[in-house]
Amino acid sequence: MIDLxxxxxxxxxxxxxFIHSEITRTGYKRAVINLSGGIDxxxxxxxxxxxxxPDNVLAIRIPYKTSSPGSLEHAQLLxxxxxxxxxxxxxxxxxxxxxxxxxxxxxxxxGNIMARARMIIxxxxxxxxxxxxxxxxxxxxxxxxxxxLYGDSACALxxxxxxxxxxxxxxxxxxxxxxxxIDKPPSADLWQGQTDEAELxxxxxxxxxxxxxxxxxxxxxxxxxxxxxxxxxxxxxxNRVQRFQFKRSLPPIAKISSRTVGSDYLYFRxxxx
Amino acid sequence: MKIKIALAQLNSRxxxxxxxxxxxxxxxxxxxxxxxxxxxxxxxxxxxYSLQDLVPQVAIRPSKKDPTFKQLLQASLEIDMVVGFVEExxxxxxxxxxxxxxxxxxxxxxxxxxxxxxxxxxxxxxxAAGDTFRAFDTxxxxxxxxxxxxxxxxxxxxxxxxxxxxIFLLQSASPGRGVTDENIGSANWVETINRSxxxxxxAFFAHSNRVGFEDGLYFWGGATLFDPDGKLITxxxxxxxxxxxxxMDLNQLRRTRTRLPLLxxxxxxxxxxxxxxxxxxx
Numbered sequence: 001m002i003d004l005x006x007x008x009x010x011x012x013x014x015x016x017x018f019i020h021s022e023i024t025r026t027g028y029k030r031a032v033i034n035l036s037g038g039i040d041x042x043x044x045x046x047x048x049x050x051x052x053x054p055d056n057v058l059a060i061r062i063p064y065k066t067s068s069p070g071s072l073e074h075a076q077l078l079x080x081x082x083x084x085x086x087x088x089x090x091x092x093x094x095x096x097x098x099x100x101x102x103x104x105x106x107x108x109x110x111g112n113i114m115a116r117a118r119m120i121i122x123x124x125x126x127x128x129x130x131x132x133x134x135x136x137x138x139x140x141x142x143x144x145x146x147x148x149l150y151g152d153s154a155c156a157l158x159x160x161x162x163x164x165x166x167x168x169x170x171x172x173x174x175x176x177x178x179x180x181x182i183d184k185p186p187s188a189d190l191w192q193g194q195t196d197e198a199e200l201x202x203x204x205x206x207x208x209x210x211x212x213x214x215x216x217x218x219x220x221x222x223x224x225x226x227x228x229x230x231x232x233x234x235x236x237x238x239n240r241v242q243r244f245q246f247k248r249s250l251p252p253i254a255k256i257s258s259r260t261v262g263s264d265y266l267y268f269r270x271x272x273x
Numbered sequence: 274m275k276i277k278i279a280l281a282q283l284n285s286r287x288x289x290x291x292x293x294x295x296x297x298x299x300x301x302x303x304x305x306x307x308x309x310x311x312x313x314x315x316x317x318x319x320x321x322y323s324l325q326d327l328v329p330q331v332a333i334r335p336s337k338k339d340p341t342f343k344q345l346l347q348a349s350l351e352i353d354m355v356v357g358f359v360e361e362x363x364x365x366x367x368x369x370x371x372x373x374x375x376x377x378x379x380x381x382x383x384x385x386x387x388x389x390x391x392x393x394x395x396x397x398x399x400x401a402a403g404d405t406f407r408a409f410d411t412x413x414x415x416x417x418x419x420x421x422x423x424x425x426x427x428x429x430x431x432x433x434x435x436x437x438x439x440i441f442l443l444q445s446a447s448p449g450r451g452v453t454d455e456n457i458g459s460a461n462w463v464e465t466i467n468r469s470x471x472x473x474x475x476a477f478f479a480h481s482n483r484v485g486f487e488d489g490l491y492f493w494g495g496a497t498l499f500d501p502d503g504k505l506i507t508x509x510x511x512x513x514x515x516x517x518x519x520x521m522d523l524n525q526l527r528r529t530r531t532r533l534p535l536l537x538x539x540x541x542x543x544x545x546x547x548x549x550x551x552x553x554x555x
Contacts, residue, residue: 006452014449014491017512021486162489266325268488270287 002209002227006167008174012047015159019051022157023132025273030131034122034152035059035078035086036189037071039172039181040160041136042078046175047159048134049082057084058129062118065092067189070180077178087125091117111190115151123154132156140165140204143211144237145244146196152188153247164208202233210237274524276413279309279352280496280517282509284485287321290331294319294341297356301348304516311353311413312516315444315483315492316385316421317369318357322446323487328399332361335372335379342372342379349374353411355418355481357444359400360384366401371418371444373411381409385420386429393448393490394422408436414523421445424466434474435541439526441470443480448490460493460511472503475529475536477521484514501529 023031031048035041049057059082061075072088079086094117099110122133135155137147139162147153160168165186172182186196186204197203210229213219214237219227224234250262259265281300286292297314304312316322319341320331335342335358345356353375360370360382369385384403388396406429408417417433417440424430424443433441451458463480471478477500484494496509498519509517530536 003453007454010455010457011452013512014452018486018489018491022488267327268287268323268325270323270487271327272288273286 002212004164004166004208004212006163006170008171011163011167011171012050012174015047016051019048019134019157019159022270023052025270026132028130028132030056030058030129031134032058032060032122032126032129032131033134033136034062034118035075036062036136037068037074037181038184038186038189039177040138040165040168042074042177042181043160043168043172043175044134044136044158045078045084046082046177049084050175054083055085056131057082058125058131059084059086060118060122060125061086061088062121063088063090063092064095064114064190065090066192068187068192070184071189074178074181074184078181081176081178085129089121089125091121094120107191111188112148112151114190115148115188119151119154126156134159135161137161138165138168139163140208140211142248143215143241143244144200144207145240145247146200147247149247164211165204166208202237206233207237210234211241214238214241274413275520275522276310277308278479278498278519278521279304279307279312280479280481280498280507280509280519281312281314281318282482282484282494282496282513282515282517283314283318284483284492284514285315285318285321287323287487288327288331289321290319290333290341293321294344298344298348300516301345301352301354304518305351307516307518309352309518311355311411313355313442313444313479313481314357315481316357316371316446317359318444318483320357320359321487322483322492323490324359325395325399328359328367329361332359332367334361334363335370335382337377337379342374345372346374346377346379350377353413355442355444357420357446362401367399368401368403369396369420370403371420371442373409373416373418373442375411380411381407381416381418383407383418383420385423387422387426389422393450396422406432406436408433408438411440413521414439416440416442419443421447424463424470430470430474431544434476434536435539438474439476439523440521441474441476441478443467443478445480445482446492447482449493456511457493460495464495464497467497468499468503468505471499471501473535475501475533476526477501477523484512501525 033045095113126133133155135158225231360368371383373380386403390397415437417438449457479498483492495511496517498506507519
């Protein structure tokens with residue numbers, strides 16, 4: 001059994017200070033987070049609230065007309081528990097005019113439009129609230145590319161991007177996130193009945209263990225198979241990780257000059273702070 | 274002789290020499306008020322760690338005329354100190370350096386020899402490597418300085434030991450990695466090795482590590498001082514920007530080495546001979 005346990009108290013301490021440091025050093029003191037009702041955004045919200053104080057956090061509920069009503073309720077549970085600011089902005093009126101223009105539009109296209117509409121709302125609210133957008137993507141989804149580029153992956157900083165989904169669950173318990181949120185099946189909630197694990201075709205428990213070996217421990221594919229993982233599954237996951245590298249990279253810039261942003265013009269974001 | 278050492282686990286502003294210098298002077302002043310004799314700042318304390326293309330912008334030619342060093346040397350009239358900075362040589366190579374300042378003089382400069390260029394580290398891309406390990410005399414005894422990755426190569430403290438170092442001063446900017454144990458995984462490792470070196474070399478081993486964040490990197494602080502018995506004299510808190518003070522009873526060197534004469538019994542000529550054979554063979 002591959003053990004993905006983390007010292008939640010230690011992780012919480014680091015992530016709270018990370019959020020505080022990365023927001024305040026840029027001259028801000030507030031955070032804006034799209035709160036879906038799921039576990040990832042709940043954890044980011046709780047961390048931000050601890051880092052900045054509840055009065056400095058705005059949670060945005062962004063339902064579409066087909067979103068599960070449970071999502072809104074779960075988001076509200078957390079808002080009430082943390083005593084953070086909140087606003088509800090349904091996205092149906094924003095996205096439907098585009099969606100109805102293309103009657104044959106696939107679920108993937110619709111889902112991407114919704115994710116990007118939510119991104120627009122988060123960034124718009126960040127201007128109004130004078131805060132930075134805190135990300136909610138975990139390591140599993142980042143590695144699997146299970147995100148919408150410039151949609152749910154867009155943020156100014158991401159406190160949970162180095163935690164596998166199963167580790168986010170551990171941290172959620174430490175943060176006393178309501179059980180309803182921790183226990184429900186993870187879903188992007190882009191259409192009714194959607195669940196991550198059905199869509200991906202495997203469970204987070206299983207894929208997290210494999211990703212831990214492949215990525216964190218640098219196992220070769222053959223070594224993962226020796227550890228008991230099905231070869232087809234290992235190849236599927238490894239290919240998926242490779243295929244979605246583009247979602248983890250800034251767009252390549254064609255090099256023409258003697259110094260080019262991204263290749264030989266290199267500065268940390270925290271330059272000067 | 275007893276001396277008071279101050280280990281300053283500070284947070285630096287990335288690439289802002291002016292702000293960091295002010296911070297150093299304030300800390301030096303505070304350490305003076307606490308009657309410290311020796312103040313050790315972390316690696317690249319004057320510049321921050323993740324410099325990349327900022328390296329030439331923050332580089333210093335250390336001398337009494339340099340405006341940054343001029344003020345640090347002035348402060349060193351009151352307290353000996355080790356600062357971390359980017360050093361530029363006459364031919365415009367850039368090094369990660371540590372300068373030992375005392376009584377208005379630059380006593381010694383160590384250029385980091387081992388530049389990690391793997392994983393999260395990319396030092397060789399931007400910086401030149403030093404090529405010496407030299408112990409040097411101070412008013413407290415003979416000192417050897419190491420900068421971060423230098424310490425992971427056992428030959429580094431060994432050479433300083435053989436060159437007479439009784440007090441080791443390690444500066445680092447160590448990013449935290451590993452969250453499965455009680456403490457940060459990298460912190461556990463560093464502390465274990467610090468303690469081992471103190472015991473193996475029957476010497477004082479002090480570590481000054483920075484705190485704060487640079488983008489996603491997290492520096493954990495936790496300054497330590499181990500005595501020649503490998504005993505922990507003091508440990509700074511993790512994560513907090515504080516000065517940790519400790520008394521070093523230099524007479525402990527004599528007591529420990531009388532009991533455990535590892536230095537007396539070391540056979541460096543065997544090392545030299547065997548290394549000669551091994552390297553020739555290769």
